[in-house]
Amino acid sequence: MANKTKKLTPVQTDYKKMADHREPARPVIKNCVRAFLVGGLICFLGQTVQEMFMHWGGFDEKKAGNPTVAIMIILSVILTGFGVYDKIGQWAGAGSAVPVTGFANSMASSAIEHRSEGLVLGVGGKMFKLAGPVIVFGVVAAFIVGILHFLFNPNATGGH
DSSP: OHHHHHTSOHHHHHHHHHHHHHSOOOOHHHHHHHHHHHHHHHHHHHHHHHHHHHHHSOOOTTTTHHHHHHHHHHHHHHHHHTTHHHHHHHHHGGGGGOHHHHHHHHHHHHHHHTGGGOIIIIIIHHHHHHHHHHHHHHHHHHHHHHHHHHHHOTTOOSOO
8 A cells, every 4th residue: 555655646645635535434334234134134034934944844954954045046046137136235235245145146147247148158158257266166165174074083984
């Protein structure tokens, strides 16, 4: 940061000071409350869906997780398609980036944005430009955790 200010002329430095002074303060508390409310609402909705699978579907807690995630992804993609999730994201900020729904939103947004370029190079290519690194790092992290679990858990023999 100090290097940037050294390269500025005196007029630019004065302008920067004036612009910094006039810049409105960010409503940090309001943004945090919004993020908390929306993120909490998304998590509450996910928990409600999971409870419904357990109550009416006969699933136990562990088995209700996968269909719950699928429902949350589908809801996120549908809301993204109708332009609602982006408005929620504008209002809530980071609160709408709850991992599963936020990731589904970013994938669907990318697919929608590039649909005019075709299914393979547009939708598929651009969508996985975002998803590729997430998937790769997720697989690598799972591999490392699996190896560590195998090395440090004396009962991890596999197949039993």
